[in-house]
Amino acid sequence: MNVAVRxxxxxxxxxxxxxxxxxxxxxxxxxxxxxxxxxxxxxxxxASVYWAGIDNHVKQFIASLDNNKxxxxxxxxxxxxxxxxxxxxxxxLRAKGISVSRDNFYCRGEFKFMHKGRPNAxxxxxxxxxxxxxxxx
Numbered sequence: 472m473n474v475a476v477r478x479x480x481x482x483x484x485x486x487x488x489x490x491x492x493x494x495x496x497x498x499x500x501x502x503x504x505x506x507x508x509x510x511x512x513x514x515x516x517x518a519s520v521y522w523a524g525i526d527n528h529v530k531q532f533i534a535s536l537d538n539n540k541x542x543x544x545x546x547x548x549x550x551x552x553x554x555x556x557x558x559x560x561x562x563x564l565r566a567k568g569i570s571v572s573r574d575n576f577y578c579r580g581e582f583k584f585m586h587k588g589r590p591n592a593x594x595x596x597x598x599x600x601x602x603x604x605x606x607x608x
Contacts, residue, residue, distance in 0.1 A: 472512045472513065472606070473509065473510060473511050473512050473513075474496040474497070474498050474511070474512060474513045474514075474515070474606065475498060475501075475507055475511045475513075475514045475515070476489050476492055476493040476496060476498055476499070476500040476501065476514075476515045476517070477489075477500075477501055477502065477503050477505065477507070477514065477515070477516055477517070477532065478500060478501075478502060478503065478516070478517030478518070478547075479502060479503045479517065479518055479519070479526050479528040479529045479532070480502075480517070480519060480549075481519065481521070481526070482519070482580060482581070482582060484519065484549040484580030484581060484582075484589070484590055485517040485518065485519050485547070485548065485549050485580070486500070486517075487590050487595065488517055488547050488549065488576070488578070488590060488594070488595070488598045489515070489517045489547075491595045491598045491599055491602070492515050492517075492547065492598055492599075492601070492602040493515075494599075495599050495602040495603060495606070496513075496515065496602060496606060502528075503516075503528050503529055503531075503532035504528070506532075506535055507535075507536060507537070507540055507541055509540070510540050510542075511540060511541050511542065512542050512543065513542070513543050513544075513545060513605060513606065514536075514541050514543070514544045514545070515544075515545050515546075515547060515602065515605070516529075516532075516533075516544050516545070516546050516547070516560065517546075517547045517548065517549075518546070518547075518548050518556040518559075518560055519548060519549050519550055519556065519580065520548065520549075520550035520552075520554065520555065520556050520559075521550075524559055525556050525559045525560060529556075529560065530563065533560070533563045533564060533567065534563075534567075536564075536567060536569060538567050538568040538569045541569055542570060543569075543570045543571070543572060544560075544564050544569055544570070544571050544572065545571075545572040545574065545575065545576075545601075545605040546560045546561065546571065546572070546575040546576075547575065547576040547577070547598065547601065548560075548575070548576070548577050549577070549578055549579065549580030549589075549590065550577075550579070550580060551579065551580055551581070551582030551583075551586055552582075554577075555575065555577035556577075557575040557577065561575075572605060574601070574604060574605060576597070576598055576601040578590050578594040578597065578598070579594075
Protein backbone atom coordinates (compact mmCIF):
# COMPACT_ATOMS: atom_id res chain seq x y z
CA MET A 472 0.00 0.00 0.00
CA ASN A 473 1.35 3.40 -0.96
CA VAL A 474 0.68 6.03 1.73
CA ALA A 475 1.61 9.71 1.57
CA VAL A 476 1.40 12.47 4.19
CA ARG A 477 1.14 16.12 3.21
CA UNK A 478 0.43 19.09 5.46
CA UNK A 479 0.50 22.85 5.73
CA UNK A 480 1.36 24.39 9.10
CA UNK A 481 2.03 28.03 9.98
CA UNK A 482 2.73 27.39 13.67
CA UNK A 483 4.04 23.81 13.75
CA UNK A 484 0.94 22.27 15.35
CA UNK A 485 -0.24 20.42 12.25
CA UNK A 486 3.37 19.46 11.46
CA UNK A 487 3.55 17.57 14.78
CA UNK A 488 0.49 15.55 13.82
CA UNK A 489 1.83 14.95 10.31
CA UNK A 490 5.12 13.59 11.60
CA UNK A 491 3.31 11.28 14.03
CA UNK A 492 1.01 9.95 11.30
CA UNK A 493 3.91 9.53 8.86
CA UNK A 494 5.84 7.53 11.45
CA UNK A 495 2.90 5.12 11.81
CA UNK A 496 2.54 4.89 8.02
CA UNK A 497 6.25 4.27 7.45
CA UNK A 498 6.69 7.32 5.27
CA UNK A 499 7.91 10.92 5.50
CA UNK A 500 5.64 13.87 6.21
CA UNK A 501 6.05 16.50 3.52
CA UNK A 502 4.56 19.94 3.08
CA UNK A 503 1.87 20.68 0.52
CA UNK A 504 4.63 22.23 -1.60
CA UNK A 505 5.56 18.69 -2.65
CA UNK A 506 3.09 17.32 -5.24
CA UNK A 507 1.80 13.77 -5.29
CA UNK A 508 3.72 12.24 -8.19
CA UNK A 509 2.89 8.56 -7.84
CA UNK A 510 -0.28 6.55 -7.41
CA UNK A 511 -1.32 6.82 -3.75
CA UNK A 512 -3.73 4.52 -1.96
CA UNK A 513 -4.13 6.79 1.08
CA UNK A 514 -3.17 10.44 1.34
CA UNK A 515 -3.23 11.87 4.85
CA UNK A 516 -3.79 15.60 4.38
CA UNK A 517 -3.20 18.02 7.24
CA ALA A 518 -4.59 21.52 7.40
CA SER A 519 -5.30 24.19 9.96
CA VAL A 520 -8.20 26.54 10.30
CA TYR A 521 -7.22 30.19 10.38
CA TRP A 522 -9.40 33.28 10.52
CA ALA A 523 -10.50 33.00 6.91
CA GLY A 524 -10.71 29.20 6.75
CA ILE A 525 -8.12 26.85 5.32
CA ASP A 526 -4.97 28.35 3.88
CA ASN A 527 -4.54 28.93 0.14
CA HIS A 528 -1.55 26.55 0.15
CA VAL A 529 -3.94 23.71 0.99
CA LYS A 530 -6.49 24.85 -1.60
CA GLN A 531 -3.79 24.99 -4.29
CA PHE A 532 -2.47 21.57 -3.29
CA ILE A 533 -5.96 20.05 -3.55
CA ALA A 534 -6.42 21.72 -6.94
CA SER A 535 -3.21 20.03 -8.12
CA LEU A 536 -4.33 16.52 -7.15
CA ASP A 537 -5.12 13.99 -9.87
CA ASN A 538 -8.13 11.83 -8.99
CA ASN A 539 -6.59 9.01 -11.04
CA LYS A 540 -3.54 8.97 -8.74
CA UNK A 541 -5.08 9.57 -5.30
CA UNK A 542 -7.53 6.85 -4.29
CA UNK A 543 -8.54 8.13 -0.84
CA UNK A 544 -7.80 11.07 1.45
CA UNK A 545 -7.92 11.10 5.26
CA UNK A 546 -7.98 14.60 6.76
CA UNK A 547 -6.37 15.75 10.01
CA UNK A 548 -6.39 19.27 11.39
CA UNK A 549 -5.71 21.67 14.24
CA UNK A 550 -7.02 25.08 15.23
CA UNK A 551 -7.02 27.41 18.19
CA UNK A 552 -10.46 28.93 17.81
CA UNK A 553 -12.40 27.57 14.87
CA UNK A 554 -13.58 24.05 14.27
CA UNK A 555 -11.91 21.38 12.19
CA UNK A 556 -10.80 21.86 8.59
CA UNK A 557 -12.60 18.71 7.48
CA UNK A 558 -15.78 20.24 5.97
CA UNK A 559 -13.87 22.71 3.78
CA UNK A 560 -11.24 20.20 2.70
CA UNK A 561 -13.82 17.49 2.05
CA UNK A 562 -15.87 19.79 -0.18
CA UNK A 563 -12.84 20.66 -2.34
CA LEU A 564 -11.71 17.03 -2.61
CA ARG A 565 -15.16 15.70 -3.52
CA ALA A 566 -15.48 18.40 -6.18
CA LYS A 567 -12.35 16.88 -7.74
CA GLY A 568 -13.87 13.39 -7.61
CA ILE A 569 -11.53 12.18 -4.86
CA SER A 570 -12.80 9.81 -2.17
CA VAL A 571 -12.62 11.21 1.36
CA SER A 572 -12.71 9.17 4.55
CA ARG A 573 -15.54 10.21 6.85
CA ASP A 574 -13.12 9.47 9.71
CA ASN A 575 -10.99 12.53 10.34
CA PHE A 576 -8.78 13.71 13.17
CA TYR A 577 -8.86 17.05 14.93
CA CYS A 578 -7.27 18.55 18.02
CA ARG A 579 -6.66 21.99 19.42
CA GLY A 580 -3.42 23.71 18.53
CA GLU A 581 -1.42 26.14 20.62
CA PHE A 582 -1.70 29.77 19.56
CA LYS A 583 -0.31 32.60 21.66
CA PHE A 584 -1.81 32.16 25.15
CA MET A 585 -4.44 29.59 24.13
CA HIS A 586 -4.17 25.80 24.42
CA LYS A 587 -0.61 25.76 25.77
CA GLY A 588 1.26 22.59 24.94
CA ARG A 589 -1.22 21.38 22.35
CA PRO A 590 -1.01 19.13 20.53
CA ASN A 591 0.09 17.25 23.62
CA ALA A 592 1.15 13.63 24.18
CA UNK A 593 -2.47 12.44 24.33
CA UNK A 594 -3.28 14.27 21.07
CA UNK A 595 -0.30 12.62 19.37
CA UNK A 596 -1.33 9.21 20.70
CA UNK A 597 -4.85 9.80 19.38
CA UNK A 598 -3.35 10.79 15.99
CA UNK A 599 -1.45 7.47 15.97
CA UNK A 600 -4.67 5.59 16.64
CA UNK A 601 -6.38 7.51 13.83
CA UNK A 602 -3.61 6.62 11.37
CA UNK A 603 -3.72 2.94 12.33
CA UNK A 604 -7.51 2.86 11.91
CA UNK A 605 -7.33 4.45 8.45
CA UNK A 606 -4.47 2.23 7.24
CA UNK A 607 -6.06 -0.97 8.51
CA UNK A 608 -9.32 0.04 6.87
